[in-house]
Amino acid sequence: MDHIEDKTQENVKQSLQQVTDLLHKQKLIENLVQKQDMPRHELVENLVHKQNVAALQAKLDELHPADVAYILESLPLAERLQVWDLVKAERDGEILLEVSDAVRESLIASMDSEELLAAAESLDTAEIADLAPDLPQDVIQELMQSLDAQKRARLQSALSYPEDTVGALMDFDFVTIRGDVSLEVTLRYLRRLGELPDQTDKLFVIDRDDKLVGVLPLKRLLIHDPEASVAAVMIDDPLSLHPEDEAHDAAQAFERYDLITAPVVDKQGVLIGRVTIDEVVDYIREESSSDMLNLAGLREEEDLFATVKRSVQNRWSWLAVNLVTAFIASRVIGLFEGTIAHLVALATLMPIVAGIGGNSGNQTITMIVRALATGQLQGSSNYRKLLFKELGVAIVNGMIWGGMIGLIAFTLYGNPELGVVMTAAMILNLMLAAFMGVTIPIMMHRLGRDPAVGSSVMITAMTDSGGFFIFLGLATLFL
Amino acid sequence: MDHIEDKTQENVKQSLQQVTDLLHKQKLIENLVQKQDMPRHELVENLVHKQNVAALQAKLDELHPADVAYILESLPLAERLQVWDLVKAERDGEILLEVSDAVRESLIASMDSEELLAAAESLDTAEIADLAPDLPQDVIQELMQSLDAQKRARLQSALSYPEDTVGALMDFDFVTIRGDVSLEVTLRYLRRLGELPDQTDKLFVIDRDDKLVGVLPLKRLLIHDPEASVAAVMIDDPLSLHPEDEAHDAAQAFERYDLITAPVVDKQGVLIGRVTIDEVVDYIREESSSDMLNLAGLREEEDLFATVKRSVQNRWSWLAVNLVTAFIASRVIGLFEGTIAHLVALATLMPIVAGIGGNSGNQTITMIVRALATGQLQGSSNYRKLLFKELGVAIVNGMIWGGMIGLIAFTLYGNPELGVVMTAAMILNLMLAAFMGVTIPIMMHRLGRDPAVGSSVMITAMTDSGGFFIFLGLATLFL
Numbered sequence: 001m002d003h004i005e006d007k008t009q010e011n012v013k014q015s016l017q018q019v020t021d022l023l024h025k026q027k028l029i030e031n032l033v034q035k036q037d038m039p040r041h042e043l044v045e046n047l048v049h050k051q052n053v054a055a056l057q058a059k060l061d062e063l064h065p066a067d068v069a070y071i072l073e074s075l076p077l078a079e080r081l082q083v084w085d086l087v088k089a090e091r092d093g094e095i096l097l098e099v100s101d102a103v104r105e106s107l108i109a110s111m112d113s114e115e116l117l118a119a120a121e122s123l124d125t126a127e128i129a130d131l132a133p134d135l136p137q138d139v140i141q142e143l144m145q146s147l148d149a150q151k152r153a154r155l156q157s158a159l160s161y162p163e164d165t166v167g168a169l170m171d172f173d174f175v176t177i178r179g180d181v182s183l184e185v186t187l188r189y190l191r192r193l194g195e196l197p198d199q200t201d202k203l204f205v206i207d208r209d210d211k212l213v214g215v216l217p218l219k220r221l222l223i224h225d226p227e228a229s230v231a232a233v234m235i236d237d238p239l240s241l242h243p244e245d246e247a248h249d250a251a252q253a254f255e256r257y258d259l260i261t262a263p264v265v266d267k268q269g270v271l272i273g274r275v276t277i278d279e280v281v282d283y284i285r286e287e288s289s290s291d292m293l294n295l296a297g298l299r300e301e302e303d304l305f306a307t308v309k310r311s312v313q314n315r316w317s318w319l320a321v322n323l324v325t326a327f328i329a330s331r332v333i334g335l336f337e338g339t340i341a342h343l344v345a346l347a348t349l350m351p352i353v354a355g356i357g358g359n360s361g362n363q364t365i366t367m368i369v370r371a372l373a374t375g376q377l378q379g380s381s382n383y384r385k386l387l388f389k390e391l392g393v394a395i396v397n398g399m400i401w402g403g404m405i406g407l408i409a410f411t412l413y414g415n416p417e418l419g420v421v422m423t424a425a426m427i428l429n430l431m432l433a434a435f436m437g438v439t440i441p442i443m444m445h446r447l448g449r450d451p452a453v454g455s456s457v458m459i460t461a462m463t464d465s466g467g468f469f470i471f472l473g474l475a476t477l478f479l
Numbered sequence: 480m481d482h483i484e485d486k487t488q489e490n491v492k493q494s495l496q497q498v499t500d501l502l503h504k505q506k507l508i509e510n511l512v513q514k515q516d517m518p519r520h521e522l523v524e525n526l527v528h529k530q531n532v533a534a535l536q537a538k539l540d541e542l543h544p545a546d547v548a549y550i551l552e553s554l555p556l557a558e559r560l561q562v563w564d565l566v567k568a569e570r571d572g573e574i575l576l577e578v579s580d581a582v583r584e585s586l587i588a589s590m591d592s593e594e595l596l597a598a599a600e601s602l603d604t605a606e607i608a609d610l611a612p613d614l615p616q617d618v619i620q621e622l623m624q625s626l627d628a629q630k631r632a633r634l635q636s637a638l639s640y641p642e643d644t645v646g647a648l649m650d651f652d653f654v655t656i657r658g659d660v661s662l663e664v665t666l667r668y669l670r671r672l673g674e675l676p677d678q679t680d681k682l683f684v685i686d687r688d689d690k691l692v693g694v695l696p697l698k699r700l701l702i703h704d705p706e707a708s709v710a711a712v713m714i715d716d717p718l719s720l721h722p723e724d725e726a727h728d729a730a731q732a733f734e735r736y737d738l739i740t741a742p743v744v745d746k747q748g749v750l751i752g753r754v755t756i757d758e759v760v761d762y763i764r765e766e767s768s769s770d771m772l773n774l775a776g777l778r779e780e781e782d783l784f785a786t787v788k789r790s791v792q793n794r795w796s797w798l799a800v801n802l803v804t805a806f807i808a809s810r811v812i813g814l815f816e817g818t819i820a821h822l823v824a825l826a827t828l829m830p831i832v833a834g835i836g837g838n839s840g841n842q843t844i845t846m847i848v849r850a851l852a853t854g855q856l857q858g859s860s861n862y863r864k865l866l867f868k869e870l871g872v873a874i875v876n877g878m879i880w881g882g883m884i885g886l887i888a889f890t891l892y893g894n895p896e897l898g899v900v901m902t903a904a905m906i907l908n909l910m911l912a913a914f915m916g917v918t919i920p921i922m923m924h925r926l927g928r929d930p931a932v933g934s935s936v937m938i939t940a941m942t943d944s945g946g947f948f949i950f951l952g953l954a955t956l957f958l
Binding site for chain 2: 323366396
């Protein structure tokens with residue numbers, strides 16, 4: 001059994017550790033050399049240093065591109081570029097495909113046009129299309145010229161589809177056969193081909209106009225009598241996608257029907273590409289993490305080791321919105337400065353009302369955003385039912401927690417009316433939170449906007465300003 | 480081309496619409512009947528009603544189990560159970576597997592032991608194991624007795640693995656061959672089998688002790704000379720998993736190496752099961768959505784149409800924690816009631832300091848939680864680098880936004896010292912948010928806890944109490 005390597009996660013972590021160790025060793029050597037005032041070029045000649053670099057390079061060469069990508073993502077910028085320099089040029093392309101968008105940007109920024117062109121030329125058309133948005137315009141131009149006519153047309157069409165469509169996910173690596181041949185002939189044809197594209201679980205059956213007429217799963221090819229014809233054995237009503245379909249919907253179809261690949265056809269039914277599960281998995285990962293980042297008010301995925309400047313840019317917009325909403329909440333309090341001056345306890349208690357409302361509203365909104373993302377909630381069909389349920393939850397929570405905190409306020413300040421106002425304000429603010437938590441994402445969805453973006457900031461704004469207004473307003477009226 | 484159905488998402492949405500329409504029609508009929516004081520049993524006999532039920536049933540029968548699951552998840556409880564009653568009993572099992580945990584619970588609650596037993600018996604061992612945590616104990620007991628010895632042993636072992644391990648993900652549907660036979664013999668063997676398990680992309684090659692010695696991808700089986708031996712063509716160092724491996728790590732291996740299936744072996748290298756990409760996709764979906772729900776302070780995925788009581792139960796714990804932290808923040812303000820009585824503007828301005836700190840801290844924490852989840856951040860190796868970067872971002876943001884808000888405070892209240900205190904408090908609270916945003920999740924990860932759970936509530940607690948303390952403290956000292 002010694003030849004069965006255990007290639008799971010532990011191994012990647014070990015590789016990362018080894019690379020980090022080698023990098024640190026190198027740094028030590030460099031520091032030592034610097035202290036001895038040895039000129040830079042002698043350092044490079046230094047034997048220990050050379051051995052170390054060789055060890056690092058050997059380690060990187062034996063790793064899967066995805067593992068190199070993982071190591072690059074985990075390293076701070078300086079060390080990342082040091083490792084990137086040591087990666088063999090012919091592997092640059094496949095590794096660039098594997099790293100996250102943010103890290104890819106940092107790597108591409110360190111390469112000149114020539115290196116980028118060489119990296120891109122090692123990839124196939126669909127892969128180049130994935131990389132293209134991050135490449136400088138002049139590299140893309142040159143690349144286009146270096147491709148043959150079919151590839152250029154494919155690249156142009158792949159680039160023409162918006163990011164979140166099936167067209168942007170698809171590749172062109174598929175094997176087609178005719179329905180009128182036998183399985184035996186198909187088997188011989190595959191042997192002659194000598195290679196099948198990755199992830200191939202089915203062959204696409206087309207007619208003489210290149211229209212898709214069915215799919216032949218390899219499973220069926222293997223178990224049926226070789227004498228049978230493809231047409232007799234194939235699935236003749238396969239799920240097919242259109243390049244304009246939303247990637248989100250295609251991903252749901254893959255999840256729902258446990259697909260590995262699916263053909264993509266144009267409006268005339270002509271086969272033009274395929275989508276594979278590995279692309280879908282990447283899409284699902286990105287989609288759910290962008291929902292999470294958006295809810296938290298981050299514009300996009302951020303390189304963990306981005307510069308301060310880039311991080312400020314990525315985060316400033318929601319902070320600015322938050323500043324405006326916090327300022328509005330502050331002005332609401334400002335309206336009641338007279339009441340507060342009269343009873344300072346109000347200033348002490350008001351953040352409780354606002355805080356619980358915000359927390360509860362965020363629970364509701366996260367649930368609704370998720371339900372909209374998974375498609376369980378279709379626009380507003382069950383809006384009223386949901387609203388009543390959430391209002392019910394708010395009233396129950398308001399009575400329990402509001403009652404408790406009202407009691408505490410009464411005990412602390414010996415003022416029963418203050419306790420009652422506190423409880424009433426809690427109930428009302430939780431109801432406001434429930435109403436907004438259901439309404440905001442459903443409204444945004446109906447307006448065709450992404451309900452994850454900014455929902456959290458909006459609900460917090462509502463429950464802050466609303467909470468202060470309700471609590472201080474009730475206090476002004478009744479205390 | 481008319482025989483190529485377009486089975487994408489649009490179609491499922493249409494099905495949901497049709498089912499909803501039929502349900503509403505039925506309700507109309509029932510209402511009509513009720514108004515005419517027709518007794519209940521006559522309603523059932525009513526022809527229109529019967530036709531409608533038949534149409535609904537026919538519609539459900541033609542749908543994929545995953546689509547029925549989707550419809551069940553989208554319907555409020557009463558209508559959901561109405562549809563569930565119409566689903567053919569023999570499909571109950573596979574549909575229960577497809578629905579979300581929360582909805583599954585509601586369906587199982589409506590079934591008696593006999594129905595549950597029948598549903599479970601239609602499934603294979605790995606599927607029963609998936610369902611088991613939701614089944615009543617007596618059903619599981621009876622089920623165990625009805626299984627043969629091998630299946631019972633498999634079910635017991637599958638149930639013995641904790642939820643987040645490979646053992647809980649794996650199934651037992653795989654085809655094994657010996658290395659010393661030829662591809663030709665293998666092809667004949669597969670034809671004799673007459674069926675291959677879903678998702679099969681490779682055969683597992685074992686020796687006479689059932690130890691895994693390699694894998695034979697179907698691709699290789701198809702393209703190589705039939706005379707060649709399996710041992711010559713197979714991959715002899717395949718990635719293999721252990722049942723104790725963490726599911727999270729296995730999922731990352733699937734993503735990284737674009738796997739479709741992977742063999743699972745025990746410590747002796749004996750093949751005991753396999754993991755498939757469809758299970759991994761479900762796992763990735765659940766993992767990322769539970770991170771999102773946890774960050775928002777929801778204990779687990781909630782049925783959109785859960786009862787008020789269940790929703791209160793799912794959400795109360797974080798609300799309680801939040802109440803305690805809000806109360807602490809309130810007590811911090813209480814310390815400074817004298818200062819506030821002296822200058823009421825402080826009460827008006829203090830929520831801005833706390834709010835911006837919370838928002839900024841949540842941005843940082845979400846980023847770190849994601850980096851820990853994807854494995855890019857390994858414990859604390861780069862802790863200091865990250866901390867300095869985040870503190871840098873905090874200082875820049877503090878000077879920009881704090882300076883702006885300080886200026887506004889000065890303009891509003893004509894008090895330059897107040898403006899300076901405001902700016903200083905903002906910078907300090909943003910630095911606190913950055914420090915906590917990096918430290919909390921990394922500490923939790925090091926302590927072996929899930930960094931997503933409660934991080935958001937904790938950071939908000941820190942930035943609220945901290946923000947009030949810093950702002951009011953500075954005001955007490957300098958105003």
